[in-house]
Amino acid sequence: MAAQLQFRDVTLGYDRHPAVHHLNGEVAPGALLAIVGPNGAGKSTLFRGIVGILKPLAGAILTGDLDVRDIAYLPQSADIDRSFPISVFDFVGTGLWRSTGFFGGMGDSRSREKIAQALAAVGLSGFENRSIGTLSGGQMQRLLFARVLLQDARLIVLDEPLNAIDAKTSDDLLALVRRWHTEKRTVLAALHDMDLVRANFPETLLLARGPVAWGKTADVLTAEHLLEARRMCEAFDDSAGACLVHDVPSRAA
């Protein structure tokens, strides 16, 4: 089966410093892949590269036949201006962009029904007219999941979707992730809870500013690999010379 995503010796970073260095590998269609690693390991940077808002410093990320509209991205909440006066209904309705485009309204009965279903799926029925600024952190996270639901995408990228979330909300949102998996959608999620990853994600990529290990979760989350990831140097080296490695053998599965 052709890969949904291909990383070809890709290096992503900022101001010429690599945040993810020389990543090779493939993600199969329908994969459920956890991306783990310490803070600063490059998880969010990798996601920004996948969704096309950060150009690689070198190498390439190939998304095959996926159009930009086939990718749904759940960013970290910090990227959202919650003081903006927009209602829950209007905010989640932006997930319908794919079908409504520039001018399509969200007031027709079909759109309203879709939005109502998405809000119900994350337990936010009755919140339609609330301003997003009045939501708690957990409610905001559920709202972002509802928007992803509406996007109806083939590739779903979730950046730390369960941070600061209580156990019940976490279970509810994980159920949605499993549902997407059974629907054969490809799901990538950055996570910190290793027990949760072991219980729910068959495949894992361990990052530490570069790939440490990638494969079956049980084979990746070993004490040895996790120790290696912890030794990662988080800071950029301002005195570093130009990288001359053009073809590092892949450590990916």
Place this chain on the structure above:
Amino acid sequence: MMIYDALIAPFTEFEFMRRALAAVIALALGGAPIGVFLMLRRMSLVGDAMAHAILPGAAIGFLLSGLNLFAMTAGGLIAGFTVAILAGVVARTTELKEDASLATFYLASLALGVTIVSIKGTNIDLLHVLFGNILAMDDPTLLVIAFNATITLIVLAVIYRPLVIESVDPVFLRTVSRAGAPAHLAFLALVVVNLVNGFQALGTLLAVGLMILPAGIARFWSRDITGMICIAVTSAIVSGYAGLVLSFQTKVPSGPAIILVAAVLYMGSVLFGSVSGVIRQMFPGRHLEA
């Protein structure tokens, strides 16, 4: 009868007052919604900076063609568009933030304008450019203002959705569409168009007032963007009307009178506004059951 004489008669008896009222309504319809977006995108001071960027363009138009509003408008538009687009492009392609990028370009534009004026060696009276004259509207000027307001509303309707999404969640917009950058640049262009529109009536220094003050007023009365736009337009029209009456009755300059009325409405809103107004916060009423 006294009320009629004070509030209505100036407009029924004098054509220049009717023209001024028409102009201020057109300015309110175009400028107030732009002001709401400027405020919500935390760009309120960008409007002020743009007003400075337009000034040298208008001055150059004045130098070349004398007191010709079209030349001054064209000069202002060229200067404003150039600064807005260059600042927008630099902010989007480099790490420099938009405010810093705009500050550098508008200062360069201002310096260039002053240099050109000094080389020309003419001591020009630009007071009317600085403070405008809404009571001297001729037909062509009025038509230009109405045309610009119409274009503003049409373009705003086209870019409304990406503009809202880019304001609240720019990363999301970048992942689903490439409309963010064009919508932002179109928005900056609308800011310029409305500033140029405003300086014919209110002058370059106060043109931004009829955009930002009504937006500030609206913030205290609505939590919804549609409601904010309606309140901003209404308060801009009320400020314009009351300012014209005040100017007519007391002989104070019309532009400052309009902005001062808006400022009074703003202070009233700060105190009594239903959304986070000072009085409302001091006396919020009993809390609800659920």
